[in-house]
Amino acid sequence: LTGETMNDFIEAEFHGDAASALKSSIKCAYSVPGFFAERLHKAMEGIATNDEALIRIIVSRSEIDLEDIKTEFEARYHRSLESKIKSHISRQFKPLLLALVWG
Structure with a gap:
């Protein structure tokens, strides 16, 4: 109006x-998937990764709409969520996050 x-x-x-x-x-x-794709991207941009945000989003959305978020992430940033996690996470929880993302 x-x-x-x-x-x-x-x-x-x-x-x-x-x-x-x-x-x-x-x-x-x-767009819920778009919102979370953006939050994941922001959590992994720059030198320091926001591990808490990354873990919180992946774990909380893993049984809801993580597949849609992965699709949106790749469409927006021209890179898969899996490859971004592989290159930005080096701690012991990396295999767990990747297992959740792979489904």
């Missing part, structure tokens, strides 16, 4: 953590 997107409205009316939370809610409502 106003001619602006929800994100435009949020940016104009909210700031900080509130704006971030609302934007995340909109992304998740639009």
